[in-house]
Amino acid sequence: MTRPRADLDVSSVLLEPERFPPDAPLSWPDLFGDGRPILVEVGSGKGLFLVNAGLQRPEFGCFGIELAKKYARLAAERAVKSGVTNVRMWPADAGALLARRIPEASVREVHVYFPDPWWKKRHKKRRVFNQTLVASILRVLEPNGELHVATDVEEYHGVIRELLAGEPRFAEIDPPPLNDPEHDHDYLTNFERKYRIEGRPVYRSSYRLTATP
Numbered sequence: 001m002t003r004p005r006a007d008l009d010v011s012s013v014l015l016e017p018e019r020f021p022p023d024a025p026l027s028w029p030d031l032f033g034d035g036r037p038i039l040v041e042v043g044s045g046k047g048l049f050l051v052n053a054g055l056q057r058p059e060f061g062c063f064g065i066e067l068a069k070k071y072a073r074l075a076a077e078r079a080v081k082s083g084v085t086n087v088r089m090w091p092a093d094a095g096a097l098l099a100r101r102i103p104e105a106s107v108r109e110v111h112v113y114f115p116d117p118w119w120k121k122r123h124k125k126r127r128v129f130n131q132t133l134v135a136s137i138l139r140v141l142e143p144n145g146e147l148h149v150a151t152d153v154e155e156y157h158g159v160i161r162e163l164l165a166g167e168p169r170f171a172e173i174d175p176p177p178l179n180d181p182e183h184d185h186d187y188l189t190n191f192e193r194k195y196r197i198e199g200r201p202v203y204r205s206s207y208r209l210t211a212t213p
């Protein structure tokens with residue numbers, strides 16, 4: 001298990017929610033500078049996808065939301081070590097932020113990779129990908145913005161697809177092609193690496209928000 005490194009200064013990446021006015025909308029220009037398209041990842045884990053996205057698309061502002069403070073810190077450390085400058089980590093719950101504080105129609109891409117499946121029936125209500133999240137994603141995406149989802153759980157993938165099929169503004173598109181990995185960091189996410197190495201299936205879906213309701 002990777003341990004956070006207390007000696008590494010991650011203050012340029014790891015945001016402190018308590019320093020932001022409570023419930024105030026986030027300002028993308030304050031976080032990334034003016035005029036950048038914004039990519040949001042829900043549940044960034046250790047940040048492999050987010051940091052690769054920042055490196056590959058320097059014109060974007062890449063904003064990761066990760067509930068587990070330890071993982072948010074590890075993702076921030078990955079960003080600092082990589083030298084990427086357009087990545088920020090928000091170490092808190094994605095739900096409230098997406099529902100209210102991320103400005104409406106301000107996000108070019110939302111990515112949700114390997115959300116916790118919460119297998120037990122009585123725990124399924126804890127799943128992050130639910131009707132409320134769909135409503136929030138609809139709220140924050142720009143016209144023609146994209147949603148990308150992956151999971152190893154066929155049943156959860158079915159639930160996600162059903163939720164999105166119920167919203168006519170989402171048009172399904174082909175998921176981006178997967179890398180042919182040469183190195184550990186060539187995978188989409190840490191969980192994708194683990195499951196592909198184990199030979200387990202990965203279910204992916206992508207959508208574009210149509211410009212008109």
Ligand SMILES: C[S@@+](CC[C@H](N)C(=O)[O-])C[C@H]1O[C@@H](n2cnc3c(N)ncnc32)[C@H](O)[C@@H]1O
Pocket residue numbers: 042043044045046065066067068071092093094095112113114115116128189190191192
């Ligand atoms: C199974 S892990 C996947 C991590 C990463 N996306 C990957 O594929 O390697 C799910 C992550 O979502 C985070 N998470 C769960 N609920 C969340 C929430 N409400 N807001 C933000 N992150 C959340 C968990 O802490 C965990 O790190």
